[in-house]
Amino acid sequence: MSLQSGIKKNTMTKVKFTLRHTGYCTANRAHTLRGVPNQTIRFYATIGIIRHPEHGVIVFDTGYSNRFFEATRQYPMKLYAQITKVFHQDGEDITSVLKREGIEIDEVRYVLISHFHGDHTCGLRDFRNAQFIAPKRAWNDVRGKQGIAALIKGYLSATIPDDFRDHLRLIDFEHPTEVDSILGPMVDVFSDGSIRLMELDGHACGQMGALLNTQPDPTFLIADAAWLEENYTQLHLPAPLTRLIFSSWKAFVQSLQKVHAYHLAHPEVQIIPCHCEKTLRKQSPELFHD
Numbered sequence: 001m002s003l004q005s006g007i008k009k010n011t012m013t014k015v016k017f018t019l020r021h022t023g024y025c026t027a028n029r030a031h032t033l034r035g036v037p038n039q040t041i042r043f044y045a046t047i048g049i050i051r052h053p054e055h056g057v058i059v060f061d062t063g064y065s066n067r068f069f070e071a072t073r074q075y076p077m078k079l080y081a082q083i084t085k086v087f088h089q090d091g092e093d094i095t096s097v098l099k100r101e102g103i104e105i106d107e108v109r110y111v112l113i114s115h116f117h118g119d120h121t122c123g124l125r126d127f128r129n130a131q132f133i134a135p136k137r138a139w140n141d142v143r144g145k146q147g148i149a150a151l152i153k154g155y156l157s158a159t160i161p162d163d164f165r166d167h168l169r170l171i172d173f174e175h176p177t178e179v180d181s182i183l184g185p186m187v188d189v190f191s192d193g194s195i196r197l198m199e200l201d202g203h204a205c206g207q208m209g210a211l212l213n214t215q216p217d218p219t220f221l222i223a224d225a226a227w228l229e230e231n232y233t234q235l236h237l238p239a240p241l242t243r244l245i246f247s248s249w250k251a252f253v254q255s256l257q258k259v260h261a262y263h264l265a266h267p268e269v270q271i272i273p274c275h276c277e278k279t280l281r282k283q284s285p286e287l288f289h290d
Ligand SMILES: [Zn+2]
Pocket: 115, 117, 203, 204, 224
């Protein structure tokens, strides 16, 4: 309970990390950073691919797939697709993305779900042999919701596998395995220091991030705790309008402050906001040819 991140550094299991995407939606830069000019930008729906020496391939979030279009064909969910213009092509789904990395989808044994917004869950039904690992608060916030109640949460229940609950491990941050001085309670997924999860609440109820023991420095997947690099490097908040889609603005600001403080204390750590094009280009320049 009292261990701080870093103390066990040399005995922790190392993992490898690759960042890929499953398409994108468009957004207004002025919404993501208050006070900047209007500009249409891409919000990539990224997926993290983690290679663990004993547990094999683990993925972090599952992005878009054609199921997004199926799940949003009728009202009220159609409003989701009308508000968010999604660009997703054949071959960009998680099964195809993993295949290009030499990974068969059925090899994947663990899927980490940061939160239950549709742009993170469309690939879930592709997995047949995986355990799903999700934050308890986030699941309790959306489970059973349909229609308008689901729409308000950005939750596409049609993207959730029928037997999801049978393969679900819920993470309860009220019972942490350690506490980081900045990030607070953390849960060590495999009790080997390779992947540690923490709550980054506010964007969605109970959203979680993951701190990976990559080499030479750790990688910190912060999901939607920030949309763009500038949010956490400069503590530059999104436009007030975006409060409407957050579960709690106050919690969102607190989470962003934690990520900002972590960045200042650990400038060597690679921080990955899941939709930031600049971050994706830095992590995976091979995906871009322009
Ligand atoms: Zn989200």
